[in-house]
Amino acid sequence: MFWTILKKEIATLKCSVLLVLLIFFTLFNSPVWAEPMADFIGQAGVLRISGGTAHIPVMKEVAKLIMQANPDIQISIAGGGSGAGIKQVGEGLVDIGNSGRRPTDNEIKKYGLGLNRWAFDGVGVIVNRDNRVQALTRAQLQDIFSGRLTNWQDVGGLDKEIAVFTRDEGSGTRKVFWKKALAKKVITNKALVVVSNGAMKAGVSHNPYAIGYVSVGYLDKSVAAVALDGVKPSLETVQKGEYTVVRGLYSNTKGTAAKGDREGLTKSFIDFLFSPTGREIISRKGLIPASR
Amino acid sequence: MKSHVKRQARGSRALFFSATVVGGVLTLSIFAFMVILGLPLFSTHSLTLLLTQKWAPDQGLYGIFSFICGTCAVVSLSLLVAFPLSLGNAILIHLIAPRRLARFLHQVVKMMTGIPTVIYGFVGIFFLVPLVREWFSRGSGMSILSAALLLALLISPTMILVFLESFAAIPVSHIRALEALGGTRRQKLVHVILPGARTGIMTGLLLASGRALGDTMIALMVAGNATAQPESLLDSVRTLTAHIALVMAADFDSIEFKTIFACGIILYLWTAILTLSLRHLHFNSTKPSHDQSF
Amino acid sequence: MTRVFDFLLYIFAWISGLILVGACGTFMVFLLTQGLPALSFDLIFGSTGMWDALLLKRVVSDGLLPAIVGTFLLVFLVLLTALPFGLGAGIYLAEYAGKRSKSFFSLIFDLLAGVPSIVIGLFGFSLTIFLHKHFTFLTPCLLISALALALLVLPYLIRSTQMALEELPTSLRLTAAALGADQATTIRFVLLPQAAAGIFSGIILAIGRAAEDTAVIMLTGVVVSAGIPRSLFNSYEALPFYIYYMASQFSDQQELQQGFGAALILLAICGLLFTLAWLIRKKITARLLYHH
Numbered sequence: 001m002f003w004t005i006l007k008k009e010i011a012t013l014k015c016s017v018l019l020v021l022l023i024f025f026t027l028f029n030s031p032v033w034a035e036p037m038a039d040f041i042g043q044a045g046v047l048r049i050s051g052g053t054a055h056i057p058v059m060k061e062v063a064k065l066i067m068q069a070n071p072d073i074q075i076s077i078a079g080g081g082s083g084a085g086i087k088q089v090g091e092g093l094v095d096i097g098n099s100g101r102r103p104t105d106n107e108i109k110k111y112g113l114g115l116n117r118w119a120f121d122g123v124g125v126i127v128n129r130d131n132r133v134q135a136l137t138r139a140q141l142q143d144i145f146s147g148r149l150t151n152w153q154d155v156g157g158l159d160k161e162i163a164v165f166t167r168d169e170g171s172g173t174r175k176v177f178w179k180k181a182l183a184k185k186v187i188t189n190k191a192l193v194v195v196s197n198g199a200m201k202a203g204v205s206h207n208p209y210a211i212g213y214v215s216v217g218y219l220d221k222s223v224a225a226v227a228l229d230g231v232k233p234s235l236e237t238v239q240k241g242e243y244t245v246v247r248g249l250y251s252n253t254k255g256t257a258a259k260g261d262r263e264g265l266t267k268s269f270i271d272f273l274f275s276p277t278g279r280e281i282i283s284r285k286g287l288i289p290a291s292r
Numbered sequence: 293m294k295s296h297v298k299r300q301a302r303g304s305r306a307l308f309f310s311a312t313v314v315g316g317v318l319t320l321s322i323f324a325f326m327v328i329l330g331l332p333l334f335s336t337h338s339l340t341l342l343l344t345q346k347w348a349p350d351q352g353l354y355g356i357f358s359f360i361c362g363t364c365a366v367v368s369l370s371l372l373v374a375f376p377l378s379l380g381n382a383i384l385i386h387l388i389a390p391r392r393l394a395r396f397l398h399q400v401v402k403m404m405t406g407i408p409t410v411i412y413g414f415v416g417i418f419f420l421v422p423l424v425r426e427w428f429s430r431g432s433g434m435s436i437l438s439a440a441l442l443l444a445l446l447i448s449p450t451m452i453l454v455f456l457e458s459f460a461a462i463p464v465s466h467i468r469a470l471e472a473l474g475g476t477r478r479q480k481l482v483h484v485i486l487p488g489a490r491t492g493i494m495t496g497l498l499l500a501s502g503r504a505l506g507d508t509m510i511a512l513m514v515a516g517n518a519t520a521q522p523e524s525l526l527d528s529v530r531t532l533t534a535h536i537a538l539v540m541a542a543d544f545d546s547i548e549f550k551t552i553f554a555c556g557i558i559l560y561l562w563t564a565i566l567t568l569s570l571r572h573l574h575f576n577s578t579k580p581s582h583d584q585s586f
Numbered sequence: 587m588t589r590v591f592d593f594l595l596y597i598f599a600w601i602s603g604l605i606l607v608g609a610c611g612t613f614m615v616f617l618l619t620q621g622l623p624a625l626s627f628d629l630i631f632g633s634t635g636m637w638d639a640l641l642l643k644r645v646v647s648d649g650l651l652p653a654i655v656g657t658f659l660l661v662f663l664v665l666l667t668a669l670p671f672g673l674g675a676g677i678y679l680a681e682y683a684g685k686r687s688k689s690f691f692s693l694i695f696d697l698l699a700g701v702p703s704i705v706i707g708l709f710g711f712s713l714t715i716f717l718h719k720h721f722t723f724l725t726p727c728l729l730i731s732a733l734a735l736a737l738l739v740l741p742y743l744i745r746s747t748q749m750a751l752e753e754l755p756t757s758l759r760l761t762a763a764a765l766g767a768d769q770a771t772t773i774r775f776v777l778l779p780q781a782a783a784g785i786f787s788g789i790i791l792a793i794g795r796a797a798e799d800t801a802v803i804m805l806t807g808v809v810v811s812a813g814i815p816r817s818l819f820n821s822y823e824a825l826p827f828y829i830y831y832m833a834s835q836f837s838d839q840q841e842l843q844q845g846f847g848a849a850l851i852l853l854a855i856c857g858l859l860f861t862l863a864w865l866i867r868k869k870i871t872a873r874l875l876y877h878h
Contacts, residue, residue: 046820048725050809057837060811064648067813076812076821080541087543093718093725163432169349170542178350189348189358192434192528193517195538198835206417207425207432222838301770305682311674312683312691315740319698322709322737329712380602388599397603404610406860408798410826411617411849414833419616445609478592506702508801513833533704533801540708540805544715553712556705563700571693 037069039268044072047265051078051085051098052172053196054121054215055249057285059098062272065281073265079196082172089113089252095266097252100172100215114255117248118273119287122216123177124233124245125226126201128208133157135227141181144211147188152209165203165212166191173197176247177213181228217286239288248290323560330553337547342554347519354547356554358521362436362529365522366511367504369440374448374500379493381448382455387477387485398456404449413513416442421514424526431526434516439529442510447500454499458492459485494573502566505559508533532559617849624847630654650848655814656728656822657797657855663732663818664796665789668739672792673785675740676747681773699741707805710734714806726807729818734802739792746788750781750870783870790863794856800826825852 049059056079063075080088082099089097090111100121103113125141127133133155136144143149144162153159166187167174178184194200197214204210205222216233219225225233228245237243251273253266272278279289333342337354345355381401385394416438425433466484475483486493508531516528517538530538532555542548632649675695679688714730724730754777762772778785808827815822825848832845 046816048821056810063811074813074816074820076809078809078821083543083546084541087545091715091718092722093715161430168538168541169548170539186348186350189346189520190518190528192432193519193530193538194834195541196835198837201837202835206422209425210432218837220838301768304770304773305678308674308678308682311671312678315671315675315698315744316691316694318737318740319694319701322698322701322705325709325712326705376598377602377605380599381606383595384599384603388596389603397607400607400610402864403857403860406794406856407613408800408826408852408856410798410800410829410833411853412613414829414845414849415613415616417833418620419612445613448606476589476592478595481595502700506700506704508702508704509830513830533702536704536708537801537804540711552708556708559702559705563702564697567693567696567700571696 037066039271040066040070040073040265043070043265043268045074045265047073047075047096047269048094049075049077049096049098049251050080050088050094051096051252052082052100052249053079053198054100054173054217054287055098055251056196056198057217058119058273058282058287061281061285062269062278065277066269066272075269081168081170081195082175083170086111086113086252089254092254095253096269099250099252101175101247102250103252112255114253116251116253116270116273116292117290118251118270118278119249119282119290120238120246121249121287122233122238122243122246123173123181123213124216124219124243125181125211125213125228126204126219126223127211127226128204129222129224130208131157131224133226134224135230138181138183138229141228142183142185145182145188145191146186147190158209160209163207163210164188164191165200165210166193167200168193168195172247173213173215177245180245180247181213215287219286235286235288249287323557326553326556326560330550330557333547333550333554342551346521349548354551356532356535356551356558358519359530359532359535359555360558362511362515362522363505363531363533365436365525365529366439366443366515366531367501369436369525370443370447370504371497371501373440374444374451375497377444378448378451378455378496378500381452382459383481385452386456386459387481401449401452404445405453407446409446409507409509410513412442412446413509416510416514428526432516432528434514434528435526436515436522436529437525439511439515439531440525442514443504443507446507446510447503450503451496451500454492454496455489458489458495461492462488491573495570498566498570498573502563505562505566506533508537512537617846617853620843621846621850624843625850626847629844629847650825650828650844650851652812652814653823653825653828653848654851656808656812656824657826657852659728659815659822660732660735660803660824661793661796663728664735664739665793667733668736668743668792669789671736672740672743673747676744676785677751677773677778679744680748680751681769681777695741695744698737699745702801703738703799704801704805706734706738707802709737710802710806723819725819726805726821727819728807728815728822731803731806731808731822732818734806735796735799738799738802739795742792742795743788746791747781747785750784750788751777753784754780783866787863787866787870790859790866794859794863797859798826798852798856800830803827804830825855 056077059077063077066073067075082101085097085099086103086107088094090107090113103115107113125136133152136155140149140155145164149155150162151159152162178187192203194203197218200212200214201218201223204212216235216238219234231237231243233243238246251270253270274292282289342355343357345353347353347355347358385397389397420438420441421433424435424438425431462485466488467480470480470484511531512534515531515534517530517534518528519530522529536552536555539548539552628649630650679691683691710730710733711726714724714726717724758776758780759772762776767776803824804827807821808824809821810831812821812823829845829848829852832841832848836842836845
């Protein structure tokens with residue numbers, strides 16, 4: 001009985017405090033939107049996105065555009081990391097599960113995932129802006145992350161203890177970094193653990209003795225990118241193939257992309273990522289747009 | 293007519309009773325759920341392995357012992373800081389400060405109970421962590437010490453209020469008697485107030501430790517969440533609660549994910565023991581149990 | 587000797603007081619100096635105009651409005667679900683329960699009061715995943731968060747109701763009985779109105795608890811970006827989670843400022859609730875004095 005009351009409250013909910021104001025001003029016209037949004041006209045509903053945190057800046061920007069063009073569409077964006085994204089889309093908890101690594105064949109088969117790789121991205125090592133050390137060799141990097149080198153002095157910096165930042169085990173960024181930059185060497189368990197690319201950047205930018213790694217899309221002047229074996233991670237070096245710690249960014253859906261059996265909103269959203277406007281946003285957020 | 297009234301009376305009683313039972317069943321089902329969902333873990337990983345191994349999922353090791361140590365370290369250090377602080381404040385308010393100042397302090401303490409924990413964590417990250425890092429010029433500042441100091445600030449108000457309540461409950465006649473004998477403040481405190489408030493002081497400690505144990509946000513935000521066994525107060529640790537929050541996002545069929553139910557069980561049992569001790573403490577007294585809120 | 591002890595005691599107490607007030611003061615000053623400049627219209631409505639935002643015409647994607655609305659909706663739903671059970675169980679324990687069932691249920695609810703909020707969040711999450719297998723539309727959402735939070739505040743409601751009823755003078759019950767009122771009538775028309783203030787202050791404390799809790803909601807459906815939820819089954823934003831998110835992963839100075847602004851707003855909401863509870867409690871004390 002209680003539940004029926006609750007369900008009735010859904011209606012009351014919508015028209016809570018804002019109702020009074022709504023009545024007076026319903027005559028505003030929604031703006032007319034340019035062609036890229038044509039796909040979303042007439043659509044309504046909720047699109048749930050979760051997973052990889054390297055994706056979030058692009059997701060937020062795209063969602064903002066879509067929701068502003070069409071207020072009937074609601075897009076929710078959560079982080080959680082690649083592992084969570086793949087799992088959640090597989091179980092049907094979200095419509096799009098982002099991952100910063102290719103889902104394993106096992107995962108693809110188990111859930112019948114459709115992969116959409118819409119950008120390339122590098123994983124770059126970062127230190128605090130004030131750190132003198134802004135170039136490392138792979139061997140030095142591996143020694144720092146394994147905990148063998150613990151003082152910045154050992155690599156030409158100040159006599160200060162190194163604060164190693166890493167990501168949680170569900171992170172695609174961690175997996176790629178571990179495989180391609182650390183050659184699967186151990187990461188020290190003294191490392192501080194953060195849950196997203198954003199948290200990594202914020203953590204390193206606030207700690208003068210920190211070292212960590214983020215998606216190239218997150219690089220800006222708040223942190224210093226570290227050259228690895230002489231190559232600075234950046235949009236250009238990734239694009240030219242000089243920087244090798246690279247990965248694709250995937251937005252996975254349930255059901256294969258080839259068959260086109262994604263549902264309306266999900267399909268439109270993914271298509272938008274590959275559209276000229278979508279590609280423009282992706283470049284603006286510091287990633288390299290990929291074609292289908 | 294009369295039977296109608298009776299039926300109504302019985303009806304309302306049944307309604308109230310069922311509300312109570314629903315609450316009770318939910319409480320117990322929390323534990324049941326943790327156990328049921330945690331069981332698959334114990335079939336592949338024995339309890340001893342879980343409690344002794346280190347945490348290294350890359351190598352197939354899923355031990356949570358270091359998180360238990362981390363929790364113990366953070367909780368006990370916060371109590372170590374908060375207990376004397378609270379006792380001092382309670383004495384100050386009850387015995388020493390002038391009346392108006394005492395009332396003001398009492399208000400401040402009450403107000404402090406209403407500060408959201410996430411705000412403690414927020415200020416901790418931007419204010420305390422850099423301070424700790426620079427003062428000790430060791431480690432990252434995200435440490436047992438930072439988390440414990442913030443937790444101490446979080447639990448002190450609760451403790452002070454409980455202490456004050458128990459100080460106030462001491463019969464005035466005892467104090468008057470001592471005053472008549474020309475007793476000093478110290479004598480008053482040592483011979484009358486502290487012994488009389490023993491139960492209250494224990495209650496405050498137990499409640500505060502429960503609060504510190506159960507808090508997630510402060511440890512998650514400022515303790516650094518490293519998985520290593522802590523060796524110094526400046527080491528970064530992961531508490532059981534923070535582990536749940538962190539691994540939450542992992543694939544929920546993985547072994548990593550199942551370990552959080554083990555953490556849940558440990559936390560549930562740990563707080564249950566604290567609650568039972570509190571009850572035991574008050575077993576003989578007729579006083580209602582203390583309000584744990586705010 | 588005694589005098590030395592007395593003096594030390596004096597010093598110890600004053601230092602403790604200074605530390606506490608100093609810590610609390612530093613805390614407030616830091617928050618105010620950082621947060622006050624951030625408080626503005628734009629903080630709440632972002633680049634969206636106020637009317638458009640309030641009318642749900644356009645989506646606020648860079649302001650606090652969705653988080654504030656989310657928190658209020660959450661609190662409202664928590665009350666809606668927890669109140670019937672909290673009052674019912676409180677009345678039962680105070681008025682009907684026999685000695686043994688009273689002691690049994692008090693123990694249970696004391697246990698519930700002690701359960702860490704993250705464990706309750708985990709319970710809510712696993713229950714959702716479990717139910718999702720049968721009801722696919724059910725994912726972590728506003729409703730689930732509200733139900734989990736309801737469980738969190740339930741013991742506060744029960745205890746405050748029970749204590750408010752038990753504190754009433756026996757004469758009240760005797761008078762009602764002498765007038766021929768049965769128990770249900772006495773409770774409904776005599777005891778509950780008299781205990782209303784006590785119950786009400788318990789409710790406000792429960793609201794405060796629901797508004798500030800972060801651990802429960804971060805496991806049960808709160809997300810970084812969702813807009814204002816349109817149904818109970820949507821993801822949502824909330825103030826405390828927003829603060830947590832900004833603290834660990836702000837991307838620029840402006841976002842950090844928003845975090846401080848959000849912290850101030852949440853603090854103000856909790857402070858307001860707290861003052862309200864305090865005023866009501868003061869009123870009861872006055873009335874009890876009057877009764878005696």
